[in-house]
Amino acid sequence: MPQSISEFIFFKVRPEVRPEDPHSEEGEALLNIFRSTKQQSGHQNSAWGRTVEDEDVIVWVVDWTDARGSTTAINLEPFLAPTAQPPTALYTTLSPPISSTDTLTANPVTEICALPFPSSLTVQETKQLNAELINFRTALVEHLPQEDGPRSWAMGHIDRPNMVQHAKSPSGHAVVHLLAVGWETVEAHKQAKETEQFQQSVAPIREKMLPPVPGLEMKHVSFQKI
Known part of the structure; x- marks a missing residue:
């Protein structure tokens, strides 16, 4: 059985993009990007959060059933800060896996x-x-x-x-x-x-x-x- 793959996506958003705020239209739009990924084949679990070091930096983590799973970075472009570098995606096989335990x-x-x-x-x-x-x-x-x-x-x-x-x-x-x-x-x-x-x-x-x-x-x- 293939091991699950964890995809970590790092990106910096504009200050007005606030997914945690139900009144933020742009935040809700970003959440919809996150939610739509749950419909992709191979999706197991996913989570997001802001970094303590810079609250405009978001880490989005998606657990896939195998290496074929992947997010689409271009979907994040409308939310990026003007000076931000493109989103960075890293794929890793973690031990122990985080997908079955909701570790994060x-x-x-x-x-x-x-x-x-x-x-x-x-x-x-x-x-x-x-x-x-x-x-x-x-x-x-x-x-x-x-x-x-x-x-x-x-x-x-x-x-x-x-x-x-x-x-x-x-x-x-x-x-x-x-x-x-x-x-x-x-x-x-x-x-x-x-x-x-x-x-x-x-x-x-x-x-x-x-x-x-x-x-x-x-x-x-x-x-x-x-």
């Missing part, structure tokens, strides 16, 4: 973190990185007190595009791993970052990691189900 909408806030690494990593370096990411998860999920740690943790590498351009990468390209981590609050995440468990387990990952891809810096989102 159950979290009070979800950290979305895209971690870029040089595409020139060797097979052995890639294996080591994967082990370090698993260790990072274990350190926070299992070794922090339950009330201080993440509420959920899903991660996977980006399948499409399988590489992105990156000026700081020796090869000029980067592979990206995506983390979707649930927290009680943004402050809880900040406090976890100060712990010994976090700092020790993230250190070897940071040694390999490139600077964030523009537009894909770490974000915190409170998701609403569509």
Whole structure:
């Protein structure tokens, strides 16, 4: 059975586009775009939310039954801020999958973190990185007190595009791993970052990691189900 694919779409809207406001005509029009996607073949679940870091930036997540599912970015153009870059869509197979558990909408806030690494990593370096990411998860999920740690943790590498351009990468390209981590609050995440468990387990990952891809810096989102 094919694994479900999660599509993450990042885009910046004009301030008057407010889907959460029932009196916002443009917000309602954007919601209709979201809702219409539910009628597409392969749609499982979807959610949207604004980022804490910039409330004009929206993250729209759609879970598809397989890799054939896709949104249509051109439908978002009427809502984009004048200076915004085109919407960015990332497709990933998360483990554990978020589609069957409503993970994103159950979290009070979800950290979305895209971690870029040089595409020139060797097979052995890639294996080591994967082990370090698993260790990072274990350190926070299992070794922090339950009330201080993440509420959920899903991660996977980006399948499409399988590489992105990156000026700081020796090869000029980067592979990206995506983390979707649930927290009680943004402050809880900040406090976890100060712990010994976090700092020790993230250190070897940071040694390999490139600077964030523009537009894909770490974000915190409170998701609403569509």
